[in-house]
Amino acid sequence: MSGEPTRRATLFGGLCLCCLPSLARSAEEVDGRFTLEEVAPQTFVRKGLHEDASAQNADAIANIGFIVGRDGVLVTETGGSLADGQWLRAEIAKRTDKPIRHVVLSHVHPDHCFGAAAFLEDKPNFIGHASLREALDARGAFYRERLEEILGKGRAGQVVYPTQAVKDGTEIDLGDRTLRFTAHGVAHTPCDLSMLDTASGLLFPADMLFVERVPSLDGSLNGWLKEIERLKGFGATRAVPGHGPVTVELAPALGDLSRYLTTLRDETRKAIAAGISIDKATETVARSERERWTLFDTYNGRNVTVAYKELEWE
Amino acid sequence: MRTIAAFAIGLALSAGPVLAAGAGDSDAEREARWGEIKQSVFKDRAVEKTDTLVSIDAPARALDAALVPITLTMPQKDRVKGVYLFIDDNPSPYAAHFEFGPAADPSEVKLRVRVNNYTNVHAVVETKDGKLHEAVKFVKASGGCSAPMGMSDEEAMRGMGEMRLKFGGDVKPGQPVEATLMVRHPNFSGMQMNQITRDYTPARYVQKLSVAYGDTPVFTLDGDISLATNPVINFALLPEGRGPIKVTASDNQGGRWEHSFDAPAVSN
Secondary structure (H helix, E strand, O other): OOOHHHHHHHHOOOOOHHHHHHHHHOOHHHHHHEEEEEEEOOOEEEEOOOOOOOOOOOOOOOEEEEEEOOOEEEEOOOOOOHHHHHHHHHHHHHOOOHHHEEEEEEOOOHHHOOOOHHHHOOOOOOEEEEOOHHHHHHHHHHHHHHHHHHHHOOOOOOOOOOOEEEOOOEEEEEOEEEEEEEOOOOOOOOOOOOEEEOOOEEEEEEEEOOOOOOOOOOHHHHHHHHHHHHHHOOOOOEEEEOOOOOEEHHHHHHHHHHHHHHHHHHHHHHHHHOOHHHHHHHHHHHHHHHHHHHHHHHHHHHHHHHHHHHHOOO | OOOOOOOHHHHHHOOOOOOOOOOOOOHHHHHHHHHHHHHHHHHHEEEEEEOOOOEEEEEOOOOOOOOOEEEEEEOOHHHHHEEEEEOOOOOOOOOEEEEEEOOOOOOOEEEEEEOOOOEEEEEEEOOOOOEEEEEEEEEEOOOOOOOHHHHHHHHHOOOOOOOOEEEEEEOOOOOOOOEEEOOOOOEOOOOOEEEOOOOEEEOEEEEEEEEEEOOOOEEEEEEOOOOOOOOOEEEEEOOOOOOEEEEEEEEOOEEEEEEEEOOOOOOO
């Protein structure tokens, strides 16, 4: 083995790696495209791209960030890849030398989870929904494999499991502020965890709130509409959505989301009742929403498929 | 550089990583694979290409690789004895075989399948004179057979064997009636990881589905692991029979379920 790496390095040295898209991008290159915004005192959020995962964007598509408390740092969302998580960790180090004590795993989707590996060396408390473990068991390896196909080998990051599982709700005290967590029923996914910063009043509903980018349904349509009502009852007026601007007014943002999901539900039910098959329904349901969301054409048809197979058994 | 659509948020892997297995196969390789499949199923029987006896409608790029809707249209319905569906690059390419009875109108059937790779999908019609005719459609999808169900095996098996039968439109005497048959069954492909034991959940799939109008057969369907979870079949039946519609389903692990549904009421 000893002579081999050198020879390979020499060989690769003769190639222009930057022209190979799957090898081109890394944390440093993610760096230049992003900035963190201080959305509340000591609360920083990076806006994700309205794109799908690609080698160029290192899956940096979700809103991620952190809160600096008296006793340490809490990471609100980890990012979509090892590189994305490493970028966030470096940004934290620029602003504070307090230890990273807590890392939130808001749900199972790769654009929120795969940055977690960047924080393993901090040995933080990884907090997640009680159903997150089994969701990661079922999907983690599968996601990782697909993500590596897109980003390149070794670039996805390993699957990280929660060390603290939240069944109903819990609180974390950072010394000068308390974060209140709620484990939701099946909604966007079967393992959505929301967080309320009681100091700033800012709600972090993660992907239970999409803004600008078309919502993606991977749990239960009826369940999501139910959990939206619950989010309204938390008393927050501003929120950090999983995708969209770094902060939004909560009520109108939930209003837009409800309108999309309700349209999806009502028109899918109508299609089922009229005997319109699933393939035809994907082309007709919720078209009135098309101009209101980015990536509509990429996700709406799939949302209809998920909604149809839930609602056809009603 | 094309980005990978529909991946990162949901399980929408179907839109297809560029590097998906099977994506780069040459036409010659695909042809050779189809030749092997034909040989193993039809032995030395000739299979003619057809543009008229059967056509396949499927999304060129699947929205959900674990639930790809397929429509088979067979306009010369009186000549049709049965139809086979193959997904060439699935681990088990033989996906379904319908054999139609006197109470069927085989001009259109719909079903939902899993697609594991970029693949050719073949339909082979067997006409009543015993001849075989093939049509093909290329589908881009990836990971449909191994895609996790997103729930525990126990949850996936809840209500197994439950069925619904719905009829569409006005029922006119002597006219075919559109019907949708829904069967609750996980149809485990054998490639899905059990989240508790971390072993693969053994394949458990609907092997046979029979529909009869009274005593008159509508169709029998031989299924395999490529049928999507909770199989749904759209078909048309002729109001030839008498009595209820009887549906029998059985799977490869000895499960057997029977349901009887009221025949559609005729409106004059």
